[in-house]
Amino acid sequence: MSNTLLTPRTRLARYPDRGSHDREIIHRILDEGFVCHIGFVVDGQPYVIPTAYGRVSDDLYLHGSAASRMLRTLEKGSPVCLTVTLLDGLVLARSAFHHSLNYRSVVVLGHASLVTDPSEKLAALHAISEHIVPGRWAEVREPSERELKAAAVLKLPLVEASAKIRTGPPADDETDYGIGVWAGELPLRLETGDLIPDPSSGNTVPVPDYLRNYSRRR
Amino acid sequence: MSNTLLTPRTRLARYPDRGSHDREIIHRILDEGFVCHIGFVVDGQPYVIPTAYGRVSDDLYLHGSAASRMLRTLEKGSPVCLTVTLLDGLVLARSAFHHSLNYRSVVVLGHASLVTDPSEKLAALHAISEHIVPGRWAEVREPSERELKAAAVLKLPLVEASAKIRTGPPADDETDYGIGVWAGELPLRLETGDLIPDPSSGNTVPVPDYLRNYSRRR
Numbered sequence: 001m002s003n004t005l006l007t008p009r010t011r012l013a014r015y016p017d018r019g020s021h022d023r024e025i026i027h028r029i030l031d032e033g034f035v036c037h038i039g040f041v042v043d044g045q046p047y048v049i050p051t052a053y054g055r056v057s058d059d060l061y062l063h064g065s066a067a068s069r070m071l072r073t074l075e076k077g078s079p080v081c082l083t084v085t086l087l088d089g090l091v092l093a094r095s096a097f098h099h100s101l102n103y104r105s106v107v108v109l110g111h112a113s114l115v116t117d118p119s120e121k122l123a124a125l126h127a128i129s130e131h132i133v134p135g136r137w138a139e140v141r142e143p144s145e146r147e148l149k150a151a152a153v154l155k156l157p158l159v160e161a162s163a164k165i166r167t168g169p170p171a172d173d174e175t176d177y178g179i180g181v182w183a184g185e186l187p188l189r190l191e192t193g194d195l196i197p198d199p200s201s202g203n204t205v206p207v208p209d210y211l212r213n214y215s216r217r218r
Numbered sequence: 219m220s221n222t223l224l225t226p227r228t229r230l231a232r233y234p235d236r237g238s239h240d241r242e243i244i245h246r247i248l249d250e251g252f253v254c255h256i257g258f259v260v261d262g263q264p265y266v267i268p269t270a271y272g273r274v275s276d277d278l279y280l281h282g283s284a285a286s287r288m289l290r291t292l293e294k295g296s297p298v299c300l301t302v303t304l305l306d307g308l309v310l311a312r313s314a315f316h317h318s319l320n321y322r323s324v325v326v327l328g329h330a331s332l333v334t335d336p337s338e339k340l341a342a343l344h345a346i347s348e349h350i351v352p353g354r355w356a357e358v359r360e361p362s363e364r365e366l367k368a369a370a371v372l373k374l375p376l377v378e379a380s381a382k383i384r385t386g387p388p389a390d391d392e393t394d395y396g397i398g399v400w401a402g403e404l405p406l407r408l409e410t411g412d413l414i415p416d417p418s419s420g421n422t423v424p425v426p427d428y429l430r431n432y433s434r435r436r
Contacts, residue, residue, distance in 0.1 A: 193405030
């Protein structure tokens with residue numbers, strides 16, 4: 001299997017120096033995120049919907065209600081774009097023009113297909129769950145046959161994709177470095193707050209380690 | 219002006235109880251976020267690209283290089299979808315099936331147009347900057363005429379939009395509440411890290427309050 005996901009459509013025209021088509025770099029970004037934005041087209045109108053995803057080797061999996069417009073559109077084989085964006089910081093330059101963001105993003109193009117094999121479907125749901133909260137699946141009730149039927153699972157093979165990454169300080173114009181304004185980076189990251197127990201539970205179950213130490217950093 | 223941004227295309231088919239078309243609720247979500255995902259179509263293929271935005275009353279503004287494929291496509295009046303997603307937490311249920319995410323999202327549909335009037339263009343860039351880092355614009359060098367020409371600014375009027383919000387604990391099946399697994403919410407939020415001064419600066423400029431106290435909560 002080729003290590004590059006470069007195709008004419010995923011070639012980067014803007015800031016190609018920030019881009020990559022390397023499979024490992026793309027996997028790493030996909031593994032740190034867990035909500036993607038799915039683009040699909042209905043009657044010429046693009047829609048962009050946030051949803052969770054999982055990865056098994058070079059396949060991405062999505063799930064949802066079999067009745068959702070997004071899943072009904074995608075399972076027909078309509079072209080899809082899956083984008084994951086990790087926001088790493090604000091880049092504070094000395095001129096308004098050179099302000100920027102530090103980020104890592106992946107754009108995947110392709111066609112999804114409905115997963116019909118029950119064991120692949122269960123494996124995909126397991127992968128999505130473990131992608132979001134590793135360790136959770138083994139503790140909770142597994143999907144019943146009825147629940148498995150109600151869920152639609154789609155597979156999007158990772159064939160055509162690009163990553164884009166910006167890191168580091170601002171790049172100001174030479175003549176602006178003397179301006180007496182604070183310049184640099186303000187890092188941003190997704191952090192957890194204090195766990196909120198379900199008021200319906202007796203609060204007697206101890207918090208498992210995989211929740212106490214939860215982090216998205218990979 | 220109507221207070222609802224409901225149209226047949228922004229009616230919510232899935233979980234309508236989580237939805238809203240109220241202008242104020244939509245404004246609030248748009249003001250807390252600052253990176254949107256833009257969906258547009260080229261040769262039948264949807265693309266989803268993350269980018270910053272600003273809001274002035276009922277207009278959203280985007281900016282970028284005049285040469286970018288996204289801006290060139292949008293300025294032709296192609297249909298666009300702008301989605302903003304705020305991730306608020308993981309919802310940990312007792313069954314795999316009822317796991318969910320707490321979030322607030324807005325989907326805006328419409329057509330963007332190129333801003334050509336220089337004063338509206340400057341006002342839009344000011345709005346985008348103040349939307350991301352309030353207080354910054356007054357301190358930094360304003361765009362030069364050459365920079366203003368190199369930047370393309372697009373306006374997307376807020377006419378057709380929906381919000382979707384999930385909050386609160388998991389909703390488990392009645393028969394699952396006895397399962398002895400920790401259930402509840404793990405809150406997530408975008409937090410700032412320690413400021414990183416640009417190594418090119420002498421480190422002599424004090425950190426302004428608007429950076430020291432930076433927060434996305436609105």
